Amino acid sequence: MQIARTIEDARMMIMEAKTRALREGRSTVTGFVPTMGYLHQGHASLLRQAREECGVRVLSIFVNPIQFGPKEDLSRYPRNEAGDLQLAEENGVDVVFLPSVEEMYPRAIKTSVQVADVTERLCGASRPGHFDGVATVVSKLFNIVQPDKAYFGMKDAQQVAVIEQMVFDLNIPVQIMPCPIIREADGLALSSRNVYLGVEERRQALILSETLKLTEDWLAECRGDFAAVKERMEAHIRTMPLADIDYVDLMLYPDIQPVYGLPVGEWAGRRLLAALAVRFGTTRLIDNRLFELGDGVSKTLRPAEQSRAGVSRV
Amino acid sequence: MQIARTIEDARMMIMEAKTRALREGRSTVTGFVPTMGYLHQGHASLLRQAREECGVRVLSIFVNPIQFGPKEDLSRYPRNEAGDLQLAEENGVDVVFLPSVEEMYPRAIKTSVQVADVTERLCGASRPGHFDGVATVVSKLFNIVQPDKAYFGMKDAQQVAVIEQMVFDLNIPVQIMPCPIIREADGLALSSRNVYLGVEERRQALILSETLKLTEDWLAECRGDFAAVKERMEAHIRTMPLADIDYVDLMLYPDIQPVYGLPVGEWAGRRLLAALAVRFGTTRLIDNRLFELGDGVSKTLRPAEQSRAGVSRV
Structure with a gap:
């Protein structure tokens, strides 16, 4: 498993992982699991699904500041890099993309990707600007990783709807794979x-x-x-x-x-x-x-x- | 030269053109010239530049409704498909992408790509919404064609600035190639x-x-x-x-x-x-x-x- 902290490294390491897959006669289909880290068995289920369907597996861990509101929990969002890397390794990840905020936003970003209608209600209503931040960072990650399939948990069902709408509208060449919610034995959805x-x-x-x-x-x-x-x-x-x-x-x-x-x-x-x-x-x-x-x-x-x-x- | 009227055909024909280039030992670098058609020598200069630098050349012709204001000249925008195809052929185009409005917008588009600051003045001020329409359709075209280089004329200097900002912000894997304004002998910029x-x-x-x-x-x-x-x-x-x-x-x-x-x-x-x-x-x-x-x-x-x-x- 390789760890990329820059966009350039991520692109290179993904290229290398594809080349390796090709050389070893495996599929070069690239599966991508974008996350904010502090991984749990919900994320693990996405990684396992990607491992089943793709010869090259990429995980990103990035707590994306532009999808948090000013009064939200950005600064205290939980982190555990060592634990995340272990879970990634155990679940067959080839490349982990772990950029800093400066790497993703070297200067204030002027471009935003906005999805109307689907973002009006639910979390879109209680968290103004949240889905603009999500759609924008996912656009960036898709352009960096260039995956064939991207895996998202249905716990964020509205997020899946927003990403699918964006992918459809902008003709992004990626297949969105919604995956079921994973729960504790007593029913609590993992988060x-x-x-x-x-x-x-x-x-x-x-x-x-x-x-x-x-x-x-x-x-x-x-x-x-x-x-x-x-x-x-x-x-x-x-x-x-x-x-x-x-x-x-x-x-x-x-x-x-x-x-x-x-x-x-x-x-x-x-x-x-x-x-x-x-x-x-x-x-x-x-x-x-x-x-x-x-x-x-x-x-x-x-x-x-x-x-x-x-x-x-x- | 092949003509694609659907997104699927465009992707296939571009793939074929790359395969052909590879087989013939030519570069597979893909150059893209997005236009609204009614081509003139300004467009021809972009195509020639692309021919010099790229083994695969793609031209798109699409009068994009979402970049026109309600009082603008969308309905009377000039068209000349036969002339355009001849100019494309003469200038080494491999694939012409010529979609209908329905092909590009099968239902009302909900996603828009917006670039702030750079779009506030000049044409951005006189044509509200124009650059949202441009950034959105260029995002779509980039996702369909997936070019390595894209050629734009500097007559639309603000458009070049907007596209470069978008490409930088969203990490789009394409190199923007601004090309000089072409003028009539008496100085009038071609348009x-x-x-x-x-x-x-x-x-x-x-x-x-x-x-x-x-x-x-x-x-x-x-x-x-x-x-x-x-x-x-x-x-x-x-x-x-x-x-x-x-x-x-x-x-x-x-x-x-x-x-x-x-x-x-x-x-x-x-x-x-x-x-x-x-x-x-x-x-x-x-x-x-x-x-x-x-x-x-x-x-x-x-x-x-x-x-x-x-x-x-x-």
């Missing part, structure tokens, strides 16, 4: 930010995955009254005194537009994202679950089944 | 829009290049009073009754920020763009000349010399 949680916060945070699990039943019963489901979700989360709701919402996916009032005639083939963001103390957690709408109210009762892209069928 | 000019407009339009030529002397005499030079430029253009000034300005290049009041101590190594946009009837023409500032007021007298990038030395 680098879980480390911030106190013991009692950690216990109460289980309400997120529990609510999303119950949402499946509530959707099955709701006969198209999605607003009622949203209210039940909120009420259930509020049973935990430490839970401070940022948003709870039901959105069409990948449009990220509200599903409320969608005529039953337009359900077929549409996906519904139940998404939430909740603060416990200063820690903001997100979680979601993706459902497939049936082709009529009576058919919303189909049992949920976890698929590769993390879709539950309702 | 597809010259075809709109009536006989008398065409005669009076010579005032643009004439003014820019005189600007060299005025700069040499001005002892740092750039505002006075701007006034002389405007007054000279106004001697033509049909000339309706959109802007006349002196800007630092490639910053595209006003040069007025720049302390002499900061001149060394800076470039100055004398730029103008003038309407004759409904036809808006632009022209410019690039100068190098000396390292002191007394040294602004250095004789101008046309270089490859169209820089005159003052």
Whole structure:
């Protein structure tokens, strides 16, 4: 495994890794997993997926300042370079790109990549400018790594929708691979930010995955009254005194537009994202679950089944 | 020469052209000339430069709707596909990419690439949204063609500055090659829009290049009073009754920020763009000349010399 701290080194080392793959008769398909580090088993699952599908695997670790708001947790975002490199090595990474902020932004950046509509709601509404920062840095990383496939976790479902929209609109020659959310045994979605949680916060945070699990039943019963489901979700989360709701919402996916009032005639083939963001103390957690709408109210009762892209069928 | 009307065909034909170059022992360096068609000798000079430097040459012809304002000349923009293809063939093009609007924008585009600061003045001020449209379509074209070098005429000097800023900021793996302005024997800068000019407009339009030529002397005499030079430029253009000034300005290049009041101590190594946009009837023409500032007021007298990038030395 090689470690690149400059863009030039990254390009060279990726070229070398491709040459090596070619020489050894392996695929030169390049898989890329962009991260902010402090890697957990969610990231590991992306790396393993990349290892299965690609002869060349690139991981980037970069805590991207331009996707944090002025009052967000940039300065205290957790880091663990040694642990990250070990996890990368164990999961078959060829090149780790670990640039400094100065390497990525040698002077104030004047260009931004902005995606409209898909970024209006959910995290786009609570974190103004966040997705501009994400789309811009992912554009940069794609131009540096030039991957064939890029792997993103569905925990940031809106991020996947934004990146897919950007890739489509700008004809970026990369295939986006959404991967399922990885959870602790008790249901908590893995996140680098879980480390911030106190013991009692950690216990109460289980309400997120529990609510999303119950949402499946509530959707099955709701006969198209999605607003009622949203209210039940909120009420259930509020049973935990430490839970401070940022948003709870039901959105069409990948449009990220509200599903409320969608005529039953337009359900077929549409996906519904139940998404939430909740603060416990200063820690903001997100979680979601993706459902497939049936082709009529009576058919919303189909049992949920976890698929590769993390879709539950309702 | 092959003609691609779809993105898929363009990618395939470029791949084939590279393979052919490789097989024939030629360079696979790919040169790209993006245009809006109605090609003239200015475009031909870009194609010839690409032929000299690249084993694979790609031309795109696409009148990009999103870079036109609602009151601009999109619907009457001149077209001549047969003539364009002949000029392309004569100048060594391997692949012409000639997409429809539907091929480039199959649904309303939600992503835009925006460059700040460099786009605030000159054409950026008179044509709101224009450079967002340019940066976005050039991003798309770069992702489709994936060139090593891309050739742009310095007549659109601000466009070159915008593209260079975008390429730098987003780490796009392409080298931008600015090429000098090509003029008629009488000085008029070549432009597809010259075809709109009536006989008398065409005669009076010579005032643009004439003014820019005189600007060299005025700069040499001005002892740092750039505002006075701007006034002389405007007054000279106004001697033509049909000339309706959109802007006349002196800007630092490639910053595209006003040069007025720049302390002499900061001149060394800076470039100055004398730029103008003038309407004759409904036809808006632009022209410019690039100068190098000396390292002191007394040294602004250095004789101008046309270089490859169209820089005159003052």
